[in-house]
Amino acid sequence: MKKVIYNQFGDERVLELVEQAVPAIQNDQLLIRVKAVSINPLDWKVYGGEMKLMSGSRFPKSLGIDFSGMVEQAGSQVTRFKEGDAVMGLLDAFKGGALAEYVVVTEKDITRKPALVSFEQAAALPVxxxxxxxxxxxxxxxxxxxxxxxxxxxxxxxxxxxxxxxxxxxxxxxxxxxxxxxxxxxxxxxxxxxxxxxxxxxxxxxxxxxxxxxxxxxxxxxxxxxxxxxxxxxxxxxxxxxxxxxxxxxxxxxxxxxLILKPTVERLTTLTNLAGAGLQIEVANTYTLSNVREAYAEARHRKRIGKSVIVLD
Missing domain, CATH: 3.40.50.720 (NAD(P)-binding Rossmann-like Domain)
Known part of the structure; x- marks a missing residue:
């Protein structure tokens, strides 16, 4: 699978698109086929080295916090989701990892995507x-x-x-x-x-x-x-x-x-309900995974209404 990593701190030029094996899951985990990932200002603060105290300095590091996608596989202990469910969620803000074709999560990391919310909008919502x-x-x-x-x-x-x-x-x-x-x-x-x-x-x-x-x-x-x-x-x-x-x-x-973001299942559920009830979600622009450097460069330097989203095939 394709995944975005970086091996040193710097600007968007440190971001690399590499091939890695699809990760295996444990019994309490789910494998998500990622459909979209949003860009957050925290991303470039982390890969720029501004948040070393929280992120650490060990490489390689992964990128991408909030995402949407489809459940590809569910472990035997998973009870709330099944293969084929459309979901949205987020990973650890300082570790990232969502900018990949597949990502491993637990049930507490995700919620169901509202039917009337697109995958791009859903990825722009959690963080x-x-x-x-x-x-x-x-x-x-x-x-x-x-x-x-x-x-x-x-x-x-x-x-x-x-x-x-x-x-x-x-x-x-x-x-x-x-x-x-x-x-x-x-x-x-x-x-x-x-x-x-x-x-x-x-x-x-x-x-x-x-x-x-x-x-x-x-x-x-x-x-x-x-x-x-x-x-x-x-x-x-x-x-x-x-x-x-x-x-x-x-x-x-x-x-x-x-603000130090502390996600909870309860707040994620509240957010999903608000989105299902018509909360306006603004997507400023979309990019492909192969254009990840361009996406982050533009997100950093151009003021836009709403969020930029990277869409995966």
């Missing part, structure tokens, strides 16, 4: 959708009537964060570029700010929740936008930000939470 759910329900604990600002709302997480915040009854302000203003309105944002015309540091409104998906808003910059008891959620974990947020949360009513 960003689960991130949005974890932010809304755990880190920010968004409640009805709260004022929520989502900075960078047109990216992978933002698409779902806007929609889920509205489902939680919040008043949502989405900060996007000019080309995403219409889309953010369609996702349900109450107020849409084009940051090229109105910098958010000029806003006079104060918010209960600020969600920074641009990774550019520091706590110091966010504080003037925060109510006395409020929370800023950032999505780029690092030792410095984790330590800083720990100290801040001990002494201030303005809390700083850092």
């Amino acid at each position: 960003t959708g689960l991130s949005a759910l974890q932010i809304m329900d755990q880190l920010a604990a968004v409640r009805p009537e709260q004022d929520v600002l989502i900075n960078g709302a047109s990216g992978g997480i933002g698409v779902f964060a806007v929609q889920i915040a509205k489902k939680r009854g919040a008043h949502v302000t989405a900060v996007v570029s000019t080309d995403a203003v219409t889309a953010a309105t369609q996702w349900g944002a109450d107020t849409v700010i084009d940051y090229t015309k109105q910098p958010i540091n000029q806003l006079t409104q104060r918010f209960d929740v600020l969600i920074d998906l641009s990774t550019k808003l520091s706590l110091g910059e966010a504080k003037p936008l925060m109510k006395p008891r409020s929370v800023l959620v950032s999505t780029l974990p690092s030792p410095v930000t984790l330590l800083s947020s720990f100290v801040t949360n001990l002494f201030s009513g303005k809390k700083h939470k850092i």
Whole structure:
């Protein structure tokens, strides 16, 4: 089978497409024939060497976190899935491995793909959708009537964060570029700010929740936008930000939470139900496995609404 690996840290040029044997499964595992894999910003942070503390430095390494596909084989102890089931799921964020023609998973890693969701859309859902759910329900604990600002709302997480915040009854302000203003309105944002015309540091409104998906808003910059008891959620974990947020949360009513994705079967099921009920999933562009370097180069350097997806034959 074909699989994407890398043997050193660097840019997308370190990515290699190699031939490997189809992996064997154990009794509690499933073999999935992969149909599509989405690209996440965390991918290039990992293969670029920015996340060595979490990913380690042993090579070769694999790439690709969330995927969709068909169950090719199920172990004798598997009870929830059978051969031929259409599924979607995700692997360990720092180990990857989904960018391959076949991948081995356990039952807790996957859920059934909703019938009306394409394989490309399904692959674009788990990491960003689960991130949005974890932010809304755990880190920010968004409640009805709260004022929520989502900075960078047109990216992978933002698409779902806007929609889920509205489902939680919040008043949502989405900060996007000019080309995403219409889309953010369609996702349900109450107020849409084009940051090229109105910098958010000029806003006079104060918010209960600020969600920074641009990774550019520091706590110091966010504080003037925060109510006395409020929370800023950032999505780029690092030792410095984790330590800083720990100290801040001990002494201030303005809390700083850092997203470290912790998938659960319950959240994956919730996400599947939302998708089946009409959650909008934005696929920005699709690529073939042989064009993996081009796919990552464009995803890194071109801002798009939604996510880029690599489609396998």
